[in-house]
Amino acid sequence: MITLNVNNSAHQVSAEPDMPLLWVLRDLLNLTGTKFGCGVAQCGACTVHLNGEAVRSCITPVSRAENQQVVTIEGLSKDTTHPLQQAWMAHDVPQCGYCQSGQIMSAAVLLRQNPDPTDEDIDLAMSGNICRCGTYPRIRKAIKDAAKIQKQKSNA
Amino acid sequence: MNVTNQQKKYRIPVIPTVITLLLLITTSAAFFSFTNDHGKKAPVVNADSLASVQAFTQVYRVLMSPRCMNCHPAGDQPLQGEDSHIHTMNVHRGTDGKGLYALKCTNCHQSKNVPGVHTPPGNPKWALPPADMKMVFQGKTAHELAIQIMDYDRNGHKNKEQLLEHARDTLVKAGWNPGEGRALPPLSYTAFVKAWDTWIEKGAFAPK
Amino acid sequence: MTQNLVSRRNFLKNAAILSSGLIVPFTALKAGKRVQDDPFTSFAPNAFLNIKPDNTIEIILAHVEMGQGVWTTLPMLVAEELDCDWKDIAVAHCPPNPAYNHTAMPLIITGGSTSTWSEFERYRKAGATARILLTQAAAAKMGVSVASCKTENSCVISGDKKLSYGEVAAAAAQLPAPKEVPLRAPNQWKYIGKGVKRLDTTAKVNGSAKFGLDVQYPGMLTAVVAHVPVFEGKVKSFDASKALKVPGVRKVVQVPRGVAVIADHFWAAKKGRDALVVTWDRGMGASLSTPDQTQRYRQQALKDGLQAAKKGDAKASLAKAAQTVEAEFVFPYLAHAPMEPMNCTVRITGNKCEIWTGTQMPALDQAAAAKILGFKREDVTLNTPFLGGAFGRRATPDSDFVSEAVEIAKASKEFIKLVWTREDDMKGGYYRPFFIHKIKVGLGSDGMPVAWHHNLVGQSIMERASKIFGGGGGGQEKKADDTSVEGVNNSPYLTNIPDHFVGLHSPKEVMPVLWYRSVGNTHTAYAMEVMIDALAHTAKQDPLEYRRKLLKGHPRHLAALNLAAEKAGWKKNLAPGHFQGIAVHEAFKSYVAQVVEISMVEGKPKVHKVTCAIDCGLAVNPDGVVAQMESGIVWGLTMALYSEVTLAKGEVQQNNFYDYPVLRIHETPVIDVHIADSREEMGGAGEPCVPPTAPALANAIFEATGKRIYQLPIMHHFNKA
Known part of the structure; x- marks a missing residue:
């Protein structure tokens, strides 16, 4: 066991x-x-x-x-309220959705370690996650928005 | 196909090499004394420039093989495969050499090899050298690499004993346990350690 | 937020049923009613809609959600007419019942970029019908006139009286269907053309969305198959003794394409498979190799094939042309590689069978299962969870992975989930065919084409598929397979060229071929658009201007081309070292132009930006169209740069994403999408975005390097110094 x-x-x-x-x-x-x-x-x-x-x-x-x-x-969250989940919803990131759990779990480490990621930081964190539907442009936008949501939450 | 090329590259005719080395050593042998961590010079007994340089030539073949060089890249990205291409997935060194964010080495590389071909090779210490001590092998001549390894400020602050010990390191040894489908370094591990020791014990001379 | 309520509930319901050892078909439809619902409380005015007493508006999709967004777009069409509260909507995939047949094809199918336009009337009418009946029922109950009633937020309102749809659903169910079902005028639309957030997002960001691979039930085992490494090869013999010793392995059975190991979970089954010793009869296919095939097709391309288009006398005109330009294009086999590997769960109980699988053609798979089992079709229930990507791969005419799962369940008498590994998926079949194009074009003294002679060589997709879909193909018939030549034989360029000929050779191979996102256009658009670029260069004309001249009389092509060029700032203010390429192509009734901007970094092309313009007619859900364009561009870049399946001794050489790489986020350019304001005929979105990307990229590479790329993938031209 x-x-x-x-x-x-x-x-x-x-x-x-x-x-x-x-x-x-x-x-x-x-x-x-x-x-x-x-x-x-x-x-x-x-x-x-x-x-x-x-x-x-x-x-x-x-x-x-x-x-x-x-x-x-x-x-990741009790009620789908992690900043990344919220941002993913706001940007309608998923298409088939199959890779998105992995994308979000990777992005969560990025956001924890770098609360204000640049495009380059996103590339450094997220290039190990493949999306065959090509949702990368939205993932990029959503991570940046999630960073903002995270800041607002921590300020609140 | 790449493997063949790689082998060709290392198929150096022995006799001309030795002659060349002799010529070089007699004209411009470089002698290195060791610096320990207290800055004192350690004396070298049994110095033998010819034997030392010959040994390093063997060591160099190993260090420049994909199993060693792939984690001692010139840039900030590890290399991969027998052709030492840049590691896919945009993996980067990070300051501590352990990768960045969701692409840290140990996110994929386990403490030991995972069965199967094309699975990430494993070792408990899997990492690149850190950003402030990159210990680059890629692109270095034998001369440059020998000098770099003996340089306390560029070798990870290792004195003679620590350098000798380094050949016994688990991560160095991992080169000889590369996982399914990967070529071994051009020397056996025993031969490598012997050459490494000889090079250092005989004075750590650098070929030109 | 609305979730995948129905699917989830059915999962739960079935979990309960199965654990008690019973199995009953659910979501079977008779006369438009869902039999598991109480007909006295629910209201199913048609097969597409089911209004529950609790006000749930269940919308049943005749198309499956595989990423393209039908889970949202089809409910939008219903909601546009029904005036329901968006949050009351629950969505489900349809069962394999003919009520859900495609409006333009005689089966249930999600494909051909048809879902939105083909359902534009049917789903709006479903909503409108329900609203009429609900209003009538509510008016009667409230004792008011129908004319005094209005509908909003899932309620019928008359003055200060108000009834929810749920409250009158049962009464509405008793009313006869209205004869006339008028639809709202575009100026009344609240959703169409404006768009809403996707309805499947919440479930897809918290792990609750269920895909085929996620089907789990008590007592279910996992099957992993050792497949014969050469297509149409067979098992000669096998030794399962070691496999059976692996902890967790239960049974080993032979199936048509290999040997299946059945175990408590995937890992045990996979280890069991690794321990199998199988001797194969490789069969005829073992002689197939990519270099040989290339040589064979090259030779064949020198002769005229089955005529696919013809006007005047191309050969005579070529002989007289001021200048001729010749090119040979080579396109490899391609694998779809959706993120979710193929899988299918099957439970056989007595003379009933239940299947769970992500499929684009559920009724076909149901029929295939029934045939294998000797059951009646209606005794096979098929549930379709979300599809983790499909791109054509989950629409196989011979139901390959479903058939395999049914064979395993039948042979083992176990309740099994068949799981293919990524390697099984890469090697397991169904590829975009290998193609060679041989083109010779004659130019007049003005540099414009006067003769176009074009032969294509490549396997016919319809050869197998025509059994189901009808139509020509396969080279045996007199008609060229349209999926091989689409994009060439109907090219707008050819219509303006006085003498042209398009011929097709459809050789037969053991390699199974299939539609792959945008089908024939994956290669025809490349050949045409790279050729046109080469002609413009030969004529010393700007590629955009050259296309504009050639596309006279093709206003939708021109509009897309001009919009993309304008938004990209064609060759204006480009950063130093940056170069642009352009391409335009019509596929699946939509017109897409793209400008790709690149620079050369360390001797390799780096894509900075792709500007895309689409005219798809009315865009029902504009952000959904934008998402599909982004998706198709990333797909097209992967295809152009990296994708290649090769053969040696009949075996596929690629295994996984390490040797079949796909674009990653750090390689993804900025994508700028513009939808043309158009009220022309509606077209598709999921596939038309793919064809222009590869040629526009290749044309940009030519601008940057002077190198024309005639063989894909592009990576081979730049990898090594």
Whole structure:
């Protein structure tokens, strides 16, 4: 049994230590917001936060997450009010939507570490996340707006 | 195809090289003394410029192979693959060498290799050198690289002992455990360590 | 915010049903009523709308949401006539019932960039019909005249009396359908042409949106298949003993295209597959390789193919021309690579079957499943969750991944979810065909074309698809496959060239080919627009001016071209080292022009900006059109710069995004989209945005480097010094 903390609740899973965190989340814990896209850390659809960092869960063995803090898209906010989620809605970013959980989880690390990201910062943070629908221009705009929302919230 | 090119590049005829080196050493051998972290010069016993330079020639082949050079790039982006192309995904060094934001090295690179081809190779210390100590290999001649490695201010502040120890480092060793589908460095790990030690113990001479 | 309420509820409902061991079909339609709803409380005036007592306005889509925005656009059309409160709307995909057949095709299909224009009447009428009946029912209940009633925010109001739609839904359901259903005039529109926020965004930013791959039920197992590496090859023998020892692996079964490993979850199934030992009979396809195919097609292109367009005598005119320009274009096979790999969940219980899969042709998949199982069609229920991208890949005439999942469920007698890995997806079939174009153009003394001779060589998509859609194709018939030549045979340039000939060769290969976002236009627009640019250069004329002369009599092409050129500031105030290229193309009844601005950075093209103009007639949801243009441009840049599927010994060489790269955010230019103010015939949006991008980019590269790119992808021309 492996114990891990996902979205602030403890879970015990019966899994081989090399089982990728992605499949533990999806197939054992039924948290399907985190997506399978490539299986080799190329596309970023599986991005979750492991102790606050945007790891690619498809190649992260669950053993690495043992007794650590995991946050998935389902746990990013209680009520879809994270500044990124709000900005994503304001800009109608998603098209098919499949990659967007990963995009948002990556962007969340950017915003935490850089509250005022430039275009270059966005490129530095977000180039590991592929979107086949080509929502990149809107992702860029939404991240900048989310930064503003984040500031307003912290000032409020 | 790239692998073939790479191999060709390293297929240096031995005898002419030795002759060239002899000529160079007799005319302009560079001798390096070691500086320890207290700034004192450490004496070199058993100095042998010929043996030292020959050993470094072997070391250089390893350092310039993709397994080493890919994480010692000239720019601020790691390299990737047998052809040492710039790492895809716009990955950058960051100040600590561990990547930036959502593209930190360990977001993909685990503490050990993940099975399968084209999965990210793993090591607990996976990173580039930090921004204030870039330790660039890419584009360096053997002469330049030897001098750089012996330079306390450009080698990560390593004295002789620490340099010798560095060849035993887990991240250096990772070059010989590159993950499925990746070529090994041109020397065995044992041969590399031996050449590294010889180069340093014999006086850390730099080929011209 | 409105969410994917219906789908979610059905997921929950079915979860409950399945865990109790029962399975019942839901959302089956009879006479326009949804049988699972209580007919005495709900009001389903037609197959597209279902008004519940709680005031939920359920809108059932005859097209699936795969990113293009129908989840929002079709409800807009209903709401325009129904006067419902936007927040009361819930949306669902339709079941595979003929009531939802395409208005222009005899099946349920999402494709061809048709969803908005083909539903423009039907969905507005659905809303208008409901409003008439709700008003009649409410007027009767309130004891007022219909004429005294108005409707707004899901309520019927007469003076100070007011009833919600939900309150009169049951009564409305008893009324006969109105004979006349007038629709509102454009000047009364509240939504159309203005737009609303997408209805699927909330679910897609908090992880609650369910895609096919997200289907999870108690007792469901996961299947991963070792596919034969060469198309039309077969399993010779296999040894599953090691696979069966992998913890979690339950069963291993042979299916037509390979060997399936069934396990408790994906990871165990994948490990089990890795442990399989399979001997393959590679079959005839094992001789196919890209260099050989290129040579073969080159030879074929020298001869005239099946006539696709002809006027005058192109060869005679070429012989007399002042100057001739010749070119050969080579286009690789392309994989769609949607973000969600192919998958399908199947449960067979007795003589009933339930399927969950993201598909563009649900009824076809239902029929395929029924055939494999020997069931009646109506005994196969098919649910369509969101599609994680499709781009044509999820509209396969032979229902490939659905059939495979049904075969596995049948052979294993298990409730399974088939999951393809990315590699399975890349190698598993259905590609934009490999094409070669051979073009010879004669110019008059004024530099304008007088003769155009053009042969194309490439597999026919319709050869397989015509079984379902009818129409020509395949080279066996007398008519050229339109999906091979569209964009050439109907080119506006050709109509103004006195002598022209377009011929098509449709060789047969084992490689399965399919429509890929914008289909034939992916290569024809490139060949035409790069050729026209080359002609302009030969004639020493500005490429924009040259096109303007050639497009006389084609006002929509010209309008799009001029709008894009104006907004891009064609060759005005360009930054030093920056260059522009232009292209214009009509596809799926919309006219799109683009100007691509690049510079050369370290010997490689860097795309800075793409200015896009579209005339699609009325843009129902303008921001949705803008989103599709952005999407298509990113798609077009990926295709032009990187995309290529090659073959060696019959095996696809590409595996995953590391060797089939797609554009990333740091490579994405600024995209500036302009929608022409047009009341011409409505066209599509999802595909017409793709064709001009690649040629406009190539034309910009020519301006920058003097290098014409005749073979895609572009990366091969710049990668190494």
